[in-house]
Amino acid sequence: MLTHNRSAWRRGLLGVLLCLGLLCLGLLPAGGCREAAEPPAPSGGADATPAYGDIFIDGAIGDASTLIPPLASDAASHGVAGLIYNGLVKYDGQLNLVGDLAESWDISPDGLTITFKLRKGVKWHDGTHFTARDVLFTYRLMVDPKTPTAYAGDYQQVKQADTPDDYTFRVVYPKPFAPALGSWGLNILPRHLLEGQDLLKSPLNRRPIGTGPYRFLDWKAGDRILLTYNPDYFEGRPYLNGYIYLVKPDMATMFLELKAGNIDRMGLTPLQYVRQTEYARFGRMYEKYKYTSFSYVYLGYNLEDPKFKDRRVRQALTHAIDKQEIIDGVLFGLGQPATGPYKPGTWFYNPDVPTFPFDPARAAALLAEAGWRPGPDGILHQEGQPFEFTILTNQGNEVRSRAAEIIQRRLKHVGIRVHIRTVEWAAFIKEFINKGRFEAVLLGWTTGQDPDVYDIWHSSKVKPGELNFIHYNNPEVDELLVRGRHTFDRALRQRCYFRLQEILAEDQPYTFLFVPEALPAISRRIHGVQPAPAGIDYNFIKWYVPTALQKYRFTLE
Numbered sequence: 001m002l003t004h005n006r007s008a009w010r011r012g013l014l015g016v017l018l019c020l021g022l023l024c025l026g027l028l029p030a031g032g033c034r035e036a037a038e039p040p041a042p043s044g045g046a047d048a049t050p051a052y053g054d055i056f057i058d059g060a061i062g063d064a065s066t067l068i069p070p071l072a073s074d075a076a077s078h079g080v081a082g083l084i085y086n087g088l089v090k091y092d093g094q095l096n097l098v099g100d101l102a103e104s105w106d107i108s109p110d111g112l113t114i115t116f117k118l119r120k121g122v123k124w125h126d127g128t129h130f131t132a133r134d135v136l137f138t139y140r141l142m143v144d145p146k147t148p149t150a151y152a153g154d155y156q157q158v159k160q161a162d163t164p165d166d167y168t169f170r171v172v173y174p175k176p177f178a179p180a181l182g183s184w185g186l187n188i189l190p191r192h193l194l195e196g197q198d199l200l201k202s203p204l205n206r207r208p209i210g211t212g213p214y215r216f217l218d219w220k221a222g223d224r225i226l227l228t229y230n231p232d233y234f235e236g237r238p239y240l241n242g243y244i245y246l247v248k249p250d251m252a253t254m255f256l257e258l259k260a261g262n263i264d265r266m267g268l269t270p271l272q273y274v275r276q277t278e279y280a281r282f283g284r285m286y287e288k289y290k291y292t293s294f295s296y297v298y299l300g301y302n303l304e305d306p307k308f309k310d311r312r313v314r315q316a317l318t319h320a321i322d323k324q325e326i327i328d329g330v331l332f333g334l335g336q337p338a339t340g341p342y343k344p345g346t347w348f349y350n351p352d353v354p355t356f357p358f359d360p361a362r363a364a365a366l367l368a369e370a371g372w373r374p375g376p377d378g379i380l381h382q383e384g385q386p387f388e389f390t391i392l393t394n395q396g397n398e399v400r401s402r403a404a405e406i407i408q409r410r411l412k413h414v415g416i417r418v419h420i421r422t423v424e425w426a427a428f429i430k431e432f433i434n435k436g437r438f439e440a441v442l443l444g445w446t447t448g449q450d451p452d453v454y455d456i457w458h459s460s461k462v463k464p465g466e467l468n469f470i471h472y473n474n475p476e477v478d479e480l481l482v483r484g485r486h487t488f489d490r491a492l493r494q495r496c497y498f499r500l501q502e503i504l505a506e507d508q509p510y511t512f513l514f515v516p517e518a519l520p521a522i523s524r525r526i527h528g529v530q531p532a533p534a535g536i537d538y539n540f541i542k543w544y545v546p547t548a549l550q551k552y553r554f555t556l557e
Contacts (some may be wrong), residue, residue, distance in 0.1 A: 061396035062425030085187035085210035093532030137191035239544035314508035316366035338512035348451035
């Protein structure tokens with residue numbers, strides 16, 4: 001049935017060339033095949049009127065791994081899936097929770113029961129009606145021990161879930177659970193297609209069917225994912241006719257495509273932002289944005305490795321790394337030092353945690369205390385073993401690669417030999433991170449609007465495929481994570497998370513490196529982008545291209 005239903009709307013899939021130099025995506029310029037050109041300058045008036053049509057081409061260095069969201073732990077998969085599926089709630093531009101598939105909700109006076117009233121008339125992309133049974137199915141899937149998901153913890157807090165009718169979903173918690181409402185931003189899955197199926201073998205991994213603003217068209221692994229607009233979307237059809245997630249593992253190649261006008265958005269590197277895009281033609285073609293991201297970059301240590309078990313060693317490594325050198329030399333100042341897992345300026349960020357500033361002498365002293373002694377080759381040794389390890393990071397991320405090189409050089413100065421290995425993104429996640437096959441990783445986390453980080457730091461979340469892949473275990477941290485999520489008292493939550501940050505700072509399971517600025521460049525033909533505290537993507541369905549600036553269209557097979 002899946003193949004049959006998909007074929008009904010697959011007729012929009014395309015089979016011809018985009019005549020724009022290096023790309024071959026199966027779409028045509030709206031006016032026929034032509035060379036890339038600078039878009040005409042926005043002229044206001046009729047040209048600035050919202051219009052339907054055109055295709056948005058989004059450049060990225062890593063492919064998705066799966067389009068069934070509970071199975072994914074990478075941002076690429078969640079980013080694409082977010083256009084295909086909906087949750088019950090979502091965050092607006094001001095970071096307020098608003099309805100998505102739920103049109104309203106009631107919370108009991110004790111905060112333990114949430115009753116969602118669901119939208120009527122919503123359809124899955126295959127035409128089947130969405131009901132509360134889909135929500136109950138998704139909940140049960142999340143708490144099923146056989147479901148290989150890293151996100152079960154939030155839903156295991158529920159004592160009871162039921163559907164009083166087809167458009168009401170109710171959950172009851174045995175005790176306060178602060179992230180409860182926000183957790184129902186969970187992407188809801190189609191019961192009629194997945195019930196009784198092996199999730200890992202489902203065709204929806206590669207051909208998803210959701211309720212969202214865009215429908216799946218095609219996925220060519222390592223190359224592109226194509227989506228087309230959902231004409232029946234309950235918030236109104238998106239203005240843009242289609243979305244292409246274009247995979248370019250080499251950042252330099254992607255940047256060439258951007259400068260040629262072949263990509264509508266790309267996250268710039270600091271070097272590109274500061275030096276390589278400051279010329280008139282680029283300014284006419286693209287608008288550059290800059291804002292502090294909800295993310296941080298870190299060097300994480302595999303705590304199952306004997307080299308990293310002594311926290312004095314981890315503290316020494318942090319003392320030996322010059323974070324400001326990375327921020328100045330790699331980020332061109334477009335970032336700030338990270339001291340923990342939260343974005344500075346949020347109510348749960350602790351500005352007074354212990355710090356381990358760049359101090360090679362202190363690093364050497366801590367390493368000596370931990371039993372590491374210089375060998376004849378200048379490398380530290382302990383019990384005949386050299387202090388040597390490999391930093392693993394993902395291919396195509398120039399910032400991380402250059403940061404790794406600076407770390408490598410700085411650690412050499414204190415007698416530690418470091419190797420660097422980069423791996424293609426999908427293999428990086430599947431073969432190394434999920435299986436714990438690394439000594440140290442240079443990675444980043446995207447952080448949320450709620451301070452609950454249970455899934456990353458609790459000692460129960462160390463199974464393959466879960467998010468505590470460094471195997472961090474601290475009983476006080478476990479207790480704080482539980483207390484922080486089981487109270488509605490914001491002052492108490494703040495105390496819990498302030499203390500959490502103090503312990504993580506002392507333990508240094510990661511060397512928290514920096515909080516970067518987000519630096520997207522977006523084609524000036526795209527209108528409706530409205531930066532807000534949530535960033536810029538929150539209102540993507542309202543982005544549009546005025547008729548006079550439209551460039552691409554899908555063609556029939």
